Amino acid sequence: MGVIMASIPMAELQALSKMDDYDKMLAMDRVSRQYGVSVANIEKQLSALSSGGIVQEMPANDDLFVPSKTSTEPSTQLSGAPTYLDNANKFRMKYDPSEESVSKQSQVNQAILCPHCSVPLGIPATRPIKVMCPSCMQESTFYN
Template sequence: MSPVPDHELEALRSLTGYDQTVEMDRLCRLYGIDEATLREAVTSGRPGVQTPPSQLWDTSYKDIPGLDEASPVSVPTLVDKERFRFEYDPTREAAQRREQVNQAILCSACGVPLGIPNIRPIKVTCPACLFETTYTH
């Protein structure tokens, strides 16, 4: 019989990894036993009973959303261009690019406003999240 009380062994069985190692070290020092004896007491205390791994969600069922619920990625969310300031870069090349901006859209991944010309199809890479998409509408 182990000198370690059952409630301590139960608490030790419920722990895993580093927490279990620290608790084993504490119990070894507290009760004056070696680690091998404590491990044997933990495994032989309840033969055949193992603590089940805790699952945060049920993985046996997978809900597949319908296609009618999904929003197409290539349809941009147009917003009023005048609400945003695209003049943060004072270079001449940036001024030429700003002259080509006719529309403002929101990035479909992160929602950052992007200024784009009205050329379609257009491949856009968001500078904030690096999400890349091609708009055809």
């Protein structure tokens, strides 16, 4: 039984075959970007490995789609400018009934997305403003 060299190392394929579904999905995405092979190609190689151990090299012209890490579209937003959301009233947190919290909630008249994790944040209109995201704990300063 001859094994033809695959574009993904056998150790990677064997590690993928032992993972549960969610971990396998994440790892296949990583391997796809690392080796420049489509996820469909990886799935074919995994099924070939599990059905008999023979992994054939897939054609190079498969439906390969590997998203680039940099966007090719020009940025329409200024650097450091927040992404504004409509209806800032939805982003007033009401879990703290203290007077200080109520006064802060009444100042919220804008809603933006955290530039680090894209969580919606309710903020006042004062600028510059330093905001600590409660989700990712990253601090951002907005000047406009």
